[in-house]
Amino acid sequence: MRVVVDLNRCQGYAQCAFLAPRVFELHGDEALLYTPAVPAEQHERVRRAAAACPVQAIVVGEQAGAAGVR
Numbered sequence: 001m002r003v004v005v006d007l008n009r010c011q012g013y014a015q016c017a018f019l020a021p022r023v024f025e026l027h028g029d030e031a032l033l034y035t036p037a038v039p040a041e042q043h044e045r046v047r048r049a050a051a052a053c054p055v056q057a058i059v060v061g062e063q064a065g066a067a068g069v070r
């Protein structure tokens, strides 16, 4: 599974880093680092993180490739 974060949309709320700390990591107030290729054991966590993001900046699964970063 792949994940893409629209960093223009991301406001650094850190919900994702809280729910899936092995995939999303916040550096400082707004610099989000993440692992685009999500390992299988992290899929559920990343889906929850995507659902929890207040600004819907996280795109997961097949959509990630198709939608890209807008």
Ligand code: SF4
Pocket: 005, 009, 010, 011, 012, 013, 014, 015, 016, 017, 024, 026, 032, 052, 053, 054, 055, 056, 057, 058
């Ligand atoms: S939850 Fe959304 S807005 Fe918050 S840091 Fe993650 S991607 Fe950015």
